[in-house]
Amino acid sequence: MKKRLILCGFGNVGRTFGRMIEDRREMVRMKYGLDLEIAAVVDIGGAAVAKEGALPLDRLLRHVENGGPVESLEGFGFPGISGQEVLSTLNAEVLVETTPTNLKDGEPGRRHITAALNSGLDVVSANKGPLVLYFRQLMDLASEKGRRIMMSAATAAALPxxxxxxxxxxxxxxxxxxxxxxxxxxxxxxxxxxxxxxxxxxxxxxxxxxxxxxxxxxxxxxxxxxxxxxxxxxxxxxxxxxxxxxxxxxxxxxxxxxxxxxxxxxxxxxxxxxxxxxxxxxxxxxxxxxxxxxxxxxxxxxxxxxxxxxxxxxxxxxxxxGKSSPVGAAAALLKDLIHLSILR
The missing domain is CATH 3.30.360.10 (Dihydrodipicolinate Reductase; domain 2)
Structure with missing residues (x-):
């Protein structure tokens, strides 16, 4: 089963998650029958988008670690594009939300989660802000759209x-x-x-x-x-x-x-x-x-x-x-992705 992912946020947790997907792709495919591919990464200045297939994650990670912004990745960069636009137009199945937690108004995570649900995507979130501030509204929207919100990474990460x-x-x-x-x-x-x-x-x-x-x-x-x-x-x-x-x-x-x-x-x-x-x-x-x-x-x-x-x-x-760390948070995101597929 193929799952195309849109990853919003490419800080420590987002990058660690990207590496984990690359490192464990074959294990996840063999053990769970799940083929995970990241179709887009959205960051503060825009996005890198693969309209078909998967982004070259190794190249993107090297590009960012060398100081390049996500949106300038050659052949895939879209400067200035918003997360909502990517979520509303790109063919994908799951939003992975790792933008920084904002407990004042929950943005931009709230916009991302809302756009994902309205576009028929499930949500896996490490971002506590929108879930704490708008829990019932977002859960009700997910129910209305027949989608699910998973939040292990927002509730003590590696601790289940x-x-x-x-x-x-x-x-x-x-x-x-x-x-x-x-x-x-x-x-x-x-x-x-x-x-x-x-x-x-x-x-x-x-x-x-x-x-x-x-x-x-x-x-x-x-x-x-x-x-x-x-x-x-x-x-x-x-x-x-x-x-x-x-x-x-x-x-x-x-x-x-x-x-x-x-x-x-x-x-x-x-x-x-x-x-x-x-x-x-x-x-x-x-x-x-x-x-x-x-x-x-x-x-x-x-x-x-x-x-x-x-x-x-x-x-x-x-x-x-479950010590707190980017690895623990990324592992919780991966676990939720697997559970989305095997626990219907």
Whole structure:
């Protein structure tokens, strides 16, 4: 089965995804009967488009890594063309959306996803912005058009947070979800606990290692965890939560004394995103929690992540791992593409 892809966004994740498609093309074809080809790559200045067949990805990657813009690839470049125009006119089956997350208005990802659905394409997205801000509108449009939106790469990337809840727990009622969904904050709290260093020192180390951004506010203030939690809760519980529905408290105010106090009680401090029922109402929270040592999330350290589902018939099911990286995000995109084809 051939799938022509339109890739919007060619930053770290987009380029890593392109390399992964090239490297694993034969394995995916042999194992899943799926022939993936990238028909177009859209970036900020235009696009490279193969009207028939596939783009020469090796050549495009070398071109971009040598400083050339996507839209100047000889024989395939279209300067100034928009993502919507490519999505509306090119014959393809799936949009792979990897443009930068924009939590102000969700653009340009929202325009790309809307154009793709209206043109009969399925969507695989690593971009949280449009999904967090316009979840119900986009999911309803997908349903109306008979298309699907896959978002593993937007919900903790390599950690199969949605797969567990949607597939592995099918038939069970989910009673609660708890997750360590941000590797940066988990790294900082782990270093503070294990090495006795201050929050500031642990943050500097995370930045030096490339784990934390120069501006770490999205992570340390709890907003990245909040955004992932909104998407997970909406998909698992079929809700329409927005960012304003989540009570958020980050780790900026955590001191060494807080870590020691939790330790003296035999507990471990973690930043946890949770969806739990209180008097039959589902409540979403992001907050530092002192976890008992037998809690399945308490032993997850450094930049690893984890999610734990409590159910009525399958008990508690927990999955851990999935360090954040462009490779992990690209792998989640590839996984969703495969699932689109084999899970109808």
């Amino acid at each position: 947070s949605l797969d567990v809840g949607l597939l592995c727990l099918a038939g069970a009622r989910v009673l609660a979800i708890e997750g360590i969904l941000n590797g940066t904050t988990n790294f900082i709290l782990t270093r503070m606990r294990k090495e006795g260093c201050s929050y500031e020192a642990a943050l500097r180390e995370a930045q030096k290692m490339g784990i934390a951004e120069t501006d770490p506010s999205l992570d340390v203030e709890g907003y990245d965890t909040r955004n992932k939690l909104v998407l997970i809760a909406n998909r698992i519980f079929d809700k329409n939560f927005g960012t304003a529905d989540v009570a958020v408290s980050g780790i900026c105010g955590i001191s060494g004394e807080d870590i020691e106090r939790a330790g003296s009680l035999g507990k471990v401090l973690k930043l946890v995103g949770s969806a739990e029922f209180e008097e039959n109402e589902l409540k979403l929270r992001v907050e530092p929690r002192a976890l008992d040592p037998d809690h399945p999330l308490s032993s997850i350290d450094f930049s690893e992540k984890g999610i734990s589902y409590l159910t009525d018939t399958m008990g508690r099911v927990t999955v851990t791992g």
